[in-house]
Amino acid sequence: MDSASDQRRPRKCTAHVATAAAISLAALTACNGGSAGSGMDGETVIMHTWVGGDADREQWGAYVEAGNQADSSVDVSFSGPAIGNYYTALPTVLQGSNAPCIVTLQNGQVSPYIEGLEPLEDLAADVGLDLNEYNEAMLEQLSVDGEVYAIPYGAEPNLIFYNRGMFEEAGVPEPTLGWTTEEFLEAAEALTGDGQYGYAIGPGLFHPTYWMAANGEADWVQDGVGDLTDENLIERIQFKIDLATEHEVARPLEADAGGTFPHIDAFSNGQAAMMMNGTWDLQHQQDQIGEENLGITSIPSDDGVARGAIAGTGFAVTQNCSDQEAAMNAIAAMTSLEAQEEVGRTRGNVPSREAALEAWGADEAEEIVEVVREVTTNGVASEIPHNINELNTGFSQYIVEAYAGRSSVEDVLQLIAADDDQS
Structure with a gap:
């Protein structure tokens, strides 16, 4: 010091x-x-x-x-x-x-x-x-x-939470640790219908960056500055939008507003079969949909490698x-x-502390412990931009235009960058 x-x-x-x-x-x-x-x-x-x-x-x-x-x-x-x-x-x-x-x-x-x-x-x-x-x-x-x-x-590794009962009712096999993006899309499509969606989209920039981390693409920030032209970032944001607009397995966010968590509400209320969230929400979701009904697995990756988005x-x-x-x-x-x-x-x-995992896992199902241990051990940490709050504010303001098809992801990110330059 x-x-x-x-x-x-x-x-x-x-x-x-x-x-x-x-x-x-x-x-x-x-x-x-x-x-x-x-x-x-x-x-x-x-x-x-x-x-x-x-x-x-x-x-x-x-x-x-x-x-x-x-x-x-x-x-x-x-x-x-x-x-x-x-x-x-x-x-x-x-x-x-x-x-x-x-x-x-x-x-x-x-x-x-x-x-x-x-x-x-x-x-x-x-x-x-x-x-x-x-x-x-x-x-x-x-x-x-x-x-x-x-x-x-x-x-707090981020994971895919899923509703086992909804998977069983739709005749869809439960996801396995290290599943692929293609397998995720197939499951989401089969789970969508009758007023429910296969997946609930989360708000903000964090979620696409977790998809990046799960695919080993965690370097869009250098020295505290986020590169809003990063090709991987653009691709993962586009994927988030495509889930709603092209694949139609998720409800588009009408307003990607900060401070609200529509994906958590949709999953808790049985309106969506899957969502992405951190392990901090594990006990809450066990209380909401039932401990035996809640499943977790790794965020899908293009290559099928289970990486934890820390x-x-x-x-x-x-x-x-x-x-x-x-x-x-x-x-x-x-x-x-x-x-x-x-x-x-x-x-x-x-x-x-890894040494404390055994005590934590004593009262958890074996499959829950296996997933958490794997993604924590193979965790990928993404650097966070120093102006993440301003970026999230801009993202909340402009991304709805991309969901509506009025702007491209690149256009949205350019608007966010312009606002940040003026702040």
């Missing part, structure tokens, strides 16, 4: 991870007898994250409580807005005088926020945290220019945190092997 970073780090202060009952945001005070300090409430580390309902509260409460079991000397509280508003407000949160000490990041969305985040390798070494114990692909996606900015708390998800320390070492201790506790095993058992969250 450079000298400027060293000057930002205060003296060590004892940290504690609170039990789930202690999840309230209080006045910000530092460790030295209650004087003002950003991101601390006495000795409690304040975490800013997305909290959109009971499921989010229970998830974060599980990490906090598991961290407490791993290290009873650590204390964390959390609060925040729903996920739809989280990233929009995050730059302001990071720059504020009352910035929290910890923030959470998903889908590798690190680059847009690094001006407000602290590189973590030196802090990890200070608290004895070995980064080699975490999933390598996830660490790669949570890094910028070789610097790790977030510690992964869960492995979405790095982790805890980060803010630059304005008044006790960065306390924050790092809290992160170490919440992502420890013991905590990962506990959250994996109680919440079904896939751990970011």
Whole structure:
């Protein structure tokens, strides 16, 4: 860490991870007898994250409580807005005088926020945290220019979720690990009809980039800048559109709006037999359509090789945190092997430590464990552009023209690039 970073780090202060009952945001005070300090409430580390309902509260409460079991000397509280508003407000949160000490990041969305985040390798070494114990692909996606900015708390490979009952009713064989794009299309066509679709299209730029990663095409971003003329990106976006307009196996998105998740709703409600999503949605979908009815498999690839499209998800320390070492201790506790095993058992969250996979898989079906282990081991991390939020906004605005046949994918991407140049 450079000298400027060293000057930002205060003296060590004892940290504690609170039990789930202690999840309230209080006045910000530092460790030295209650004087003002950003991101601390006495000795409690304040975490800013997305909290959109009971499921989010229970998830974060599980990490906090598991961290407490791993290290009873650590204390964390959390609060925040729903996920739809989280990233929009995050730059302001990071720059504020009352910035929290910890923030959470998903889908590798690190680059847009690094001006407000602290590189973590030196802090990890200070608290004895070995980064080699975490999933390598996830660490790669949570890094910028070789610097790790977030510690992964869960492995989130993106997969194809499918409804077993709908496959059986249509007489379609269930997909196997490492299936091809052609096999996917054949299944989707056979599953479409009688008011239901074979596949539900997800919003935003992330989904076509996951198809790219599944095909080993994860290099459209260089030095934090996305190449909107990349041939593979254009091809995968066109494929997404063709699913609705040419193959007619998916409903076209009338508005590819950020903050909404029509593919999740369609799949949960039985309006679509398949969708793409991360393993973070696994327990939710088991609850929605039935544990025995939910199947998962790899994202299909042109060559039939099962590759995991990794979405790095982790805890980060803010630059304005008044006790960065306390924050790092809290992160170490919440992502420890013991905590990962506990959250994996109680919440079904896939751990970011391979050593914790056995504990997670103890209560999961063998085929679920096999798929997750394979795609996590063979995970491909895609670099995320520093302006991904602006690109997604433009994509949401213009892609509907491509679904309607009024614009080509190239035209849409040119419009997005022009807007980005003017911003």
